[in-house]
Amino acid sequence: MAMFDPLKKAIPKLWKDRVTITGTIPVKHGSITNNEDVVIAENEPAKVVLKGQSAGQQSFYGTDTYDAKLLLRNEIKVPAGALIEVTDQNGNVTKYKRASKGYTGFYSHQELAMVRDEKA
Template sequence: MVNRTRKAIEMMYRDKCTIVEYQPIKDPVTKRTNNKEVVVLENQPCKLSYKNITSATDGKVAKLEQTIKLFISPNINIKAGSKLIINNKEYARSGEPAIYPNHQELLLELLEDKA
């Protein structure tokens, strides 16, 4: 039953996710270890969901906030501090994932453009 439900959920995944972790890499020449970006998973099916929330501050100014949620396989381990590239945009994991038998949900933050 879990497999059928999971397959049905994953059929709705229209996006692809690449997960990048910062890992210590030793330079063979200088012998120094620096954190470098390493792709640990590419083209993983997923689904992004956006929710806009309008709230009033001090009863005068409306403030618009957007919540970005990622739906992905529960078997994927996305470490804190990882960068996720989805639809050519870069995101960071925000908080702990909610893991269910058929999927997991993660809140994401859009990373600022590097200009």
């Protein structure tokens, strides 16, 4: 709807996080098709929202695992399984994996479920 176009342009200006999204696409080399990594978006404004982070869920081995949601422009097509690297407004970098396919049901943005799963 055209009446939401100003909202689509304004919302990303409020997001201070920056993301680089890498995914795989099928690439044909002659008669053989391979999946290759490609950068889908780089230095793109976004917002990370933590869904759940509990100190009681941290393991003895120092694994830092929690769920998060990424708010991103609808025009970016993110495949399921994409790797997402987020740089926050303070310059801290966090890597997420096992991203869901983006839910684009909102006029202003899409939402992706992500899991941070790295060694602390």
